[in-house]
Amino acid sequence: MLSLRYFISLLQFxxxxxxxxxxxxxxxxxxxxxxxxxxxxxxxxxxYAVKKDGRxxxxxxxxxxxxxxxxxxxxxxxAALRILGPQYRFETYFFMDAKQNLYIKGFGDPFLISxxxxxxxxxxxxxxxxxxxxxxxxxxxxxxxTIADGSGLSDNPYDAQNNALAVNFNTVNIEKDxxxxxxxxxxxxxxxxxxxxxxxxxxxGIHRINISQARTGSxxxxxxxxxxxxxAFQHKENIPGDGIIVFKKTPDNLIPYYTHQSSKGLEDIxxxxxxxxxxxxx
Numbered sequence: 001m002l003s004l005r006y007f008i009s010l011l012q013f014x015x016x017x018x019x020x021x022x023x024x025x026x027x028x029x030x031x032x033x034x035x036x037x038x039x040x041x042x043x044x045x046x047x048y049a050v051k052k053d054g055r056x057x058x059x060x061x062x063x064x065x066x067x068x069x070x071x072x073x074x075x076x077x078x079a080a081l082r083i084l085g086p087q088y089r090f091e092t093y094f095f096m097d098a099k100q101n102l103y104i105k106g107f108g109d110p111f112l113i114s115x116x117x118x119x120x121x122x123x124x125x126x127x128x129x130x131x132x133x134x135x136x137x138x139x140x141x142x143x144x145x146t147i148a149d150g151s152g153l154s155d156n157p158y159d160a161q162n163n164a165l166a167v168n169f170n171t172v173n174i175e176k177d178x179x180x181x182x183x184x185x186x187x188x189x190x191x192x193x194x195x196x197x198x199x200x201x202x203x204x205g206i207h208r209i210n211i212s213q214a215r216t217g218s219x220x221x222x223x224x225x226x227x228x229x230x231x232a233f234q235h236k237e238n239i240p241g242d243g244i245i246v247f248k249k250t251p252d253n254l255i256p257y258y259t260h261q262s263s264k265g266l267e268d269i270x271x272x273x274x275x276x277x278x279x280x281x282x
Contacts, residue, residue: 073282077270086267094124095254100131100241103250105138106165109262110269110281113168114189120260121233127258131241132234136248137223139164161212162280167226169280173208174199190232194225223247
């Protein structure tokens with residue numbers, strides 16, 4: 001596994017070659033001959049350049065033309081590691097009011113997935129949560145008013161819209177058989193009412209759907225998905241209660257009942273981000 005220092009250095013190399021105009025380089029004569037072997041092991045179709053004191057001291061495929069892809073992810077990852085630190089963990093806040101309604105306030109944990117939610121609900125039960133009536137979703141930590149640049153506005157998972165309280169990367173994995181029966185295509189994710197609704201016009205088979213493009217009012221459906229998933233795990237843990245699932249800002253006078261820190265540190269999040277060039281995490 002790459003050390004953090006080496007990983008940051010590699011990101012810097014890639015970012016440098018992506019943004020530096022070739023005509024501005026004073027290239028050392030032996031630049032192509034001193035490519036570090038340890039860097040080359042990770043390059044199948046690409047190149048890099050290392051600059052020191054205004055001259056290139058190491059390079060590979062310096063003048064070869066490539067189709068650029070996901071360059072911003074490099075800068076985003078490097079900035080996150082430098083500013084937040086490799087062990088930073090995203091947090092999600094949980095509040096209970098006097099009527100045993102649950103408020104969930106998200107802060108952008110990209111790995112708020114089914115397995116993580118199962119752990120959260122289990123912890124709520126351990127802390128003495130005896131009932132959950134209404135579930136209120138608070139995504140106000142993010143102010144995302146426009147579609148991200150480059151979005152194809154498609155149902156494909158890579159076009160999933162971000163949100164402060166998104167679950168399962170804002171995608172659902174649905175299986176529909178020849179009889180029209182719908183079930184979750186993931187063992188760790190229970191069947192939800194939203195899945196049945198989204199599967200109405202689907203052909204038999206397995207479908208991974210970007211829910212933010214599934215219908216108008218993307219924030220509404222994103223919050224519904226999160227709420228339904230928490231509700232399903234609530235019932236799985238035999239915590240009684242039912243009620244509405246809607247967006248609602250957390251009242252200022254409520255004190256957090258539980259603050260959940262993600263199971264993954266930032267270093268563990270950036271690895272799959274870069275490996276799979278994951279637009280949603282970035």
